[in-house]
Amino acid sequence: MNDFGVYAYCGFDLPAEERFKKIKAAGFEKVAVWCHSDFNTNSGISEYEQFKFLREQSLGVSYAHCPIKYAPYLANKYYGAKEAVKTHKIYVKSAKEQGVSICVAHLPEVNAAVIDNVGEIAEFAEAQGVKLAFENLTGKAPFDELFRAVKNAYFCYDTCHALMFGDDSGEMAERYMDRLVATHLSDGDGVKDCHFMPGKGRYRFDSLAEKLKKGGYKGDFVLEAFQSSEYSDISEFLSEGKARLEEIFG
């Protein structure tokens, strides 16, 4: 069964405890969190606090996002590469200890060094029982070479990023369906990285829903829209987001 989730921060600054209560009240089953610090600092949540508050609200974790600051070094053969691989393994191990089964990471591009480095991290992740998924940032088929070379690397489909590169209907989800384990659902204008509420832009979510159903997608539907002036507070934003996901994928 597919669960409904939301990215923990979603652009609203409020205390962590309150944030997770409101996510639960809006009817979400899961939350997408960040490993370690970087984006968590926006909401003042430490790594361990967020899992404590999630458990208190009986919310599941859809996936833990790896911090992006070490991702560029994965494209290097030498400089910083060893440290980047080691750090990604720590994110995976820490996620595993918190009962999280999917980690999402970014890649600067795919080259021979990325294939080597990702191969090593993905093998470690598999041994831990964690699926390491990569999110599309640019292009329409960015992972052909990576997925051919690394059998245990997975895919996180971001609709807003896909739209910027001409996929407005789930073509990439279909292309990598056998690796698809996570989604980042938001809308856009096809030009900028907008992360609008689904339905407020040009992305054809109904077509994606059809493709995911046909492909037997078992993962979560995770809202990755951000705050905008349309919403007076996080509760209004979350309840509209939940309703939109239910309409499209329910």
Ligand SMILES: [Zn+2]
């Ligand atoms: Zn995303």
